[in-house]
Amino acid sequence: DAGVTQSPTHLIKTRGQQVTLRCSPKSGHDTVSWYQQALGQGPQFIFQYYEEEERQRGNFPDRFSGHQFPNYSSELNVNALLLGDSALYLCASSFAGGIVSSPLHFGNGTRLTVT
Amino acid sequence: KQEVTQIPAALSVPEGENLVLNCSFTDSAIYNLQWFRQDPGKGLTSLLLIQSSQREQTSGRLNASLDKSSGRSTLYIAASQPGDSATYLCAVLLGGAQKLVFGQGTRLTINP
Numbered sequence: 001d002a003g004v005t006q007s008p009t010h011l012i013k014t015r016g017q018q019v020t021l022r023c024s025p026k027s028g029h030d031t032v033s034w035y036q037q038a039l040g041q042g043p044q045f046i047f048q049y050y051e052e053e054e055r056q057r058g059n060f061p062d063r064f065s066g067h068q069f070p071n072y073s074s075e076l077n078v079n080a081l082l083l084g085d086s087a088l089y090l091c092a093s094s095f096a097g098g099i100v101s102s103p104l105h106f107g108n109g110t111r112l113t114v115t
Numbered sequence: 116k117q118e119v120t121q122i123p124a125a126l127s128v129p130e131g132e133n134l135v136l137n138c139s140f141t142d143s144a145i146y147n148l149q150w151f152r153q154d155p156g157k158g159l160t161s162l163l164l165i166q167s168s169q170r171e172q173t174s175g176r177l178n179a180s181l182d183k184s185s186g187r188s189t190l191y192i193a194a195s196q197p198g199d200s201a202t203y204l205c206a207v208l209l210g211g212a213q214k215l216v217f218g219q220g221t222r223l224t225i226n227p
Contacts, residue, residue: 004158031213042119042204042217043159056214090158094213103149104208104215108158 002027004093004107012113013081021076021110025093031055032074033104034066035090043090049074050096078112086114117142119207121218129226130197136190136221138205143183145207150179150190153202153220162203163190195225 005024013019025032031050035043045058049068068074072093078085088111092104118141128134138148147166151159163172163179165188171180178191188205202222206215 033213033215035215040219042206042219043215045214045216048213058214088156092215096213102213103161103164104213105161106151106159111156 004029004091004105006089006091006107006110008110009108010111010113012115014115015081015083017081018077018079019081019112021078021089021091021112023074023076023091023093023107025072025074025091026105029093029095029105030072031094031096032068032072033092033094034074034076035092036060037088037090037109039087046076081114083114086112088112117145117207117209117216119205119216119218121203121205121221123221124219125222125224127224127226128195130195132195133191133193134195134223136192136203136205136223138188138190138218140186140188140207140216143186145183145209147208148179148181148188149206149208149215150177150188151204151206153204155202159204192223197225197227199223200225 033048034046037043047057048055052068063079065077088109090109091107094104122137149164150162165181176193202220204220206217
């Protein structure tokens with residue numbers, strides 16, 4: 001049973017460019033959340049997708065956008081990259097099913113470096 | 116606004132010691148609290164999850180407690196081993212959209 005998978009594992013981009021990160025949730029999960037973890041910090045919530053809709057959003061600018069596909073996989077897009085966007089981007093999946101407190105399972109993340 | 120604080124930020128102890136990591140949160144309206152382990156450059160591995168109605172959870176050498184009224188949780192690690200060296204993060208789950216709010220972590224080093 002595959003867990004949460006993210007691609008790519010590492011990415012180097014230049015300021016001003018755009019990037020797309022991908023996430024496949026754990027089998028049986030229907031909800032995907034994205035987190036940004038700067039070096040030495042705890043992860044910060046970006047947004048969550050459920051039923052192909054953005055359900056909640058953290059304190060991130062509109063340059064951060066996402067999408068969820070019918071197979072529950074998800075993409076995170078970041079436009080007009082800034083040096084400060086360099087971080088580990090983590091995807092977490094869970095099963096909504098009316099259970100608010102079901103456990104979240106995390107992938108290994110995508111390390112984005114902006115130069 | 117929910118804030119989560121972990122103390123200490125870093126801890127170094129000799130192998131075999133028992134130790135306690137602390138986590139505090141400002142708003143007691145949480146659904147659950149999770150402790151995670153993170154190895155350098157890696158993702159998060161869930162260690163223990165305590166539902167808001169529970170007081171503690173145990174897994175092997177790990178024991179986590181939760182006191183919602185005081186906004187505190189502790190992670191107890193017994194008989195520490197060098198393989199326990201990692202960053203330990205606590206996070207509280209807020210209602211609605213399953214949003215986790217994390218502390219900044221405690222970087223733990225176990226010396227052989």
